[in-house]
Amino acid sequence: MAYQNALGALADPTRRSVFERLLDGPQPVGRIAKGMPVSRPAVSQHLKVLKEAGLVTDRAEGTRRVYCIDPHGLAAVRRYLDQFWDQALAAFAAEAEKAPEKPQEGE
Amino acid sequence: MAYQNALGALADPTRRSVFERLLDGPQPVGRIAKGMPVSRPAVSQHLKVLKEAGLVTDRAEGTRRVYCIDPHGLAAVRRYLDQFWDQALAAFAAEAEKAPEKPQEGE
């Protein structure tokens, strides 16, 4: 599952709210949309994006559609960030040394 | 530093490229922009967003401006995701029991 999609999906505040609401447990669309500042179809569209990003799964339950957190998408983003963490620390450490002093010329 | 900004900043592919380029080490704007599919001012704007998100820092070096990875923004996003990881796993595990027919995707 591509981390790119998951990152993009979680970037939108409204969509993030939808995602976070599912952390309380699997819920049908109507329940998720209830109390949201946007319309029910908007929530459906957000769920579609989240699903394509591997962040949620869905299951039919009668006429309702129950959505649930899918750890795969979250894991993909975590892996992406972890991959760079050491490099980021190293780059920052290297910078910290020349930061306060005037750097030498030449390249 | 708000994880929201960092998340939004990393969502854009071009901006992510700028960020990833800095993982090789601190670089001035011109160097970063070189080889990019967008104009130099566009890169400057991306750097501004990354800076406001706490993902990079900048330092003046003569007429050049050297940008460097800032771990703080990255750390904020990691914390945000880690905070939900256990809950996500729990929600998924609970779901897996109800849907024993198709625990994984495929088809």
Place this chain on the structure above:
DNA sequence: ACTTACGGTAAGTTAAAACTTACAAAACTG
């Protein structure tokens, strides 16, 4: 079979954000 509830999708509108060119400020160079 008819009716009601639930939710996905289409079409269209509106708001945001990414990109471009043009310009201006600051600092080296000769």
Place this chain on the structure above:
DNA sequence: CAGTTTTGTAAGTTTTAACTTACCGTAAGT
């Protein structure tokens, strides 16, 4: 001091994406 280099910012355009209303299919209840 005049000219060049390097970068940030303003203004304006274009592309993207978020949201709304309207509609259709499917499943359950009477």
